[in-house]
Amino acid sequence: MGANLFSGEIPPELGSLSSFQIAMNLSFNNFTGRIPPALGNLNLLEFLLLNNNHLTGEIPSTFESLSSLLGCNFSYNDLTGALPSTPLFQNMDISSFIGNKGLCGGSLGGCNVNSSPQSVPSLESGVTHRSKIVTVIAAAVGGVSLILIAVILYFMRRPGQRVPFLQYKDALSPDTDMYLPAKEGFTFQDLVEATNNFHESYVIGRGACGIVYKAVNQVRCIKDEDGKVLATENAVKDRWRGYFHNLFNEGHERSTSLEELSNSEECRNYSFYRRIRKEEVVVALKKMKHRKAVGPDDIPIEVWKVLGETGIAWLTDLFNRILKTKKMPNEW
Template sequence: MIFPSEGLNSEGQYLLQLKKDLTDNGLNNLVDWNPADQTPCGWTGVNCTSDYSRRVWSLDLSSMNLAGTLSSTIGGLINLSYLNLSFNKLTGDIPKALGNCSKLQSLVLNNNQFSGQIPAELGNLSLLEHLNICNNKISGSLPEESIFQNMDLTSFIGNKGLCGGPLGYCGGDPTSSTVVPPLVNADRLRSKIITLVAAVVGGVSLILIVVILYFMRRPVETVPSLQDDDVSISESDIYFRPKEGFTFQDLVEATHHFHESYAVGRGACGTVYKAVMHSGQVIAVKKLSSNREGSNIENSFRAEILTLGNIRHRNIVKLYGFCYHQGSNLLLYEYMTKGSLGELLHGPSCDLDWPTRFTIALGAAEGLAYLHHDCRPSIIHRDIKSNNILLDDKFEAHVGDFGLAKVVDLPYSKSMSAVAGSYGYIAPEYAYTLKVTEKCDIYSYGVVLLELLTGRTPVQPLEQGGDLVTWVKQYIRGHSLTSGVLDRRLDLEDQRIIDHMITVMKIALVCTSISPLDRPSMREVVLMLIESNEQQGNFIAVPENDLPPRHEDDDAP
C-alpha cells in the first residue's frame, strides 16, 4: 500500500487511510488529522505513549457521527490498547486485521451497524479484558476461542442473529458444540468489587453505630404539642402548602401525634405516616430523620425542596408540601393505596401477572427518565429499589423518595449514611469512586427488573453469589438464558410470555453491566422496553404519546 505522506510516521499513515473510508456528515470532527505532522499524537481521539517512541495506544472516535467502513489498516496499530468506535454509523464487517492489535485490552464497537460474523482472528487478542459489540447487526455463532466463550452476556446483546457461548445454543439445539462456559472474567472481577463494597459498607456501618450510640445518650429534644397555649402557628415555617392549606396542627391531629399505629413505612430518610385529613383526603406524611440544631432552614435546603415540589409526572409521587416546626421536618406526599412494589412482590402472596409487572417496570423507567433527562437540574434518585416504587389503585408505578437522599444528605444533616443506595442495589463502581451518577440509578433499576423477572429479593445467600445480579449470571452460566431463571409463580405455559420476559431479562443485564460505560441511559431503557413490547405481541397498550419524555402538567390537588 502506498501512502500519500512521507513525513508522517507509519501509524499516522494508517490512521489517514482509515479516515479516507469515513464520513461525518460535514461535521469535520477529524479536521486536525494533518498529513503534514510527523506523528498523529494530539490528533482528535488519538493518545500516544509518553516515552520517546510516541506510539498510539488509544483511539477514541465514539459519538462522532461517523459513517462508512472500518479499514483493515487499523491492524497496523499494533501498540493499540484501547479502541472505542461506539455510537456511530459504521457498517460492513469487523476487519480481521484487528487480530493483529495484540496489545488490545478494550474493544468498544457498540451501537453501530456492523454486520457479518465476528472474525475468529480476534481470538488472538489474549490481553482483551473488555469487549462490547452490543446493538449491531452481527450474526452467526460466536467463535470457539475461549476469549469469546468466557465473555459476559452483556457484551453481545442487541445482535439478533448472534448465538453461542453466553447467548445460548444456536438453532435451539442443546447438543450443539457451543456450550455455556463459566463467565470467569466477569465473576472474578465482580467478586473483587463485591468484597470492596462490603468493606466500604462495613466501615460506614461501624461509624453509624458509634454515631447512633452517641445520640442515644444525648437528651432527646421533644416536639412540643401544638395544644400548648404558648405555641402559635407562626412558629411553623411552611415553605409551600397544598391548596387545602394543611397546618402542622392538622397533621399532628390526623396522626395522633405521629403515633406508631399510623406508621405505614420506614426508611433511611424517616418514617411515613398515613394521615386522613378533615376533608377526607388521604396523604402520606414523611417525618424526616434529621437532628438539626436551630430553627432556621438553610436556603440550599429550601431550594431543593421547592425544586422537588414543582415536579409533575404521572410516574413520580407528588410532593404536596413541606413543613418545618421546632425541629420536625415533614414532607407531604400523594398517598399510594397499593403500597410498595417490594411489599407486593416479596410478600406472602403475590398475584402480579407479567403484563402488570411489565407495566410497573415501564412506568418506573419513564419516571426515572424524566428525572434524569427532563428536569433542570437533572435529579439522581440515589436509592432506587422496589420499596421506593409505589403503586396506585390501578397498579401504576410511581417513583418515590426521588432526590430526597441528596436533599437530606447535606452538610447540616447528621443522620444520613454516607453510602448512597441500599444493599443489593449499589452499583459496583461506587465502591471505588464514592460518586453517584445517573448510571448508578440505572444499575439499581436493572436490579428491580431482575426482581420482577425472577421474583427473588436483591440480597441472596452467600453460597448463591450474595446478590441477585450474581445469582442470575451464575444461573445463565450453567443453564443458558432459559425460562428456569424466571419467577415460577407466573404463567410460564405461554411461550409469548417467556420470550418477552427473556427479552426484558437481556435489558436488565445490560442495565447491570459491571462497567457504567456499558449501561444505557434511562431514555434508551424506556425505548428498549417499548420496542420489546411491540416485537413480542403488545402485552400492554402503549399510546404513541407515551414515548419519552412524558410529562404531567396538572397541579397537585
C-alpha cells in the first residue's frame, strides 16, 4: 500500500489482523491524524513503515508489545513526544525518526521533563520566573552575537586557503564520468552521506567565508575488487561481466566461459539443459539473506522461505518453464 495517494486517518481496524506478519508498508501517502494504538496488537509484524506522511501525535505506547518487530520507519511526519522505552526504539538509527521535530529519546537525545502539574505557582513567582528566563536568553543572545562577530572578523582578515590546482582538476576531470543529475528532494541527510559527514577528503576548495565540498552519490558508483571507483563505461561493463561469471559458476568444480561454447555438435555440453531440481532451489533460498531489496515482483525473500515446500515447488516449476520456453514472464 506504499507510494499511493491514500489520505485520511489510518484505519484502526488494521490492528485486528493479528495473524499479519512480515511487513506493513503505508509509507509515501497522505495519511493524517494519530497513529492507531490498535496497531500494537500485530504481535507477528516484523517491519512497519509509516514514513513520509502527515501523521501527528505520539508513537503509541502499545508499540512496546510488538515483540516480533525488527525494524520500523517514522521519518518525515509531524510526530511528537518520547520514543517507546523498548530497546528496539531506543537503539534504532536516527534515520528512522528524522523529519519529526517533536520526537525525543533514544538516538534523538533526552526529553525535557516538565514541571509537576500538582504544583501551581503563584502569579508573583510566575512573573519572577519569566523575568529570569528573559534575562538568561538576552545574555545568551548577546554572547552568541559577540562570538559570531569575532568569528566573522577573523575569517575576513584571514587569507583564504586554496587546494592545489592539480588536486581540484583531478577531482572534477571531465573524463571520469562521475557527473550525476541533481536528485529531487535533496535533503541535508543526503549531503551528510554524500560527503561522509563533511570529511576533509571531500574538500575541493576553501574561501574566506566557506568551504566547498565534492558530493559523490555512493549508490551509483561501481568499484573494482580493490575498492577503486570505476569511472569509464568499459571498466564498469567488465566488472559486471566478471561478477556474474563468478555468481553463476559458484559451487561448480569448473566454470565454462563463453569462449568455450560453440554451435558445433561435438562442443555442446547437454548437462546445461537438464531440469532444475527442488534441492537446487532450496540451496539458493538458503544463500539469500534477509531484509534485502525486493525485485520486480515486490515479494521479499522472507515470504518464499515462510511458504516452505509449496513455495519451493512453485518456484521450481516456474524456473523450468522459463528454461524450456526461453521466455521471461511479462509480469511478475
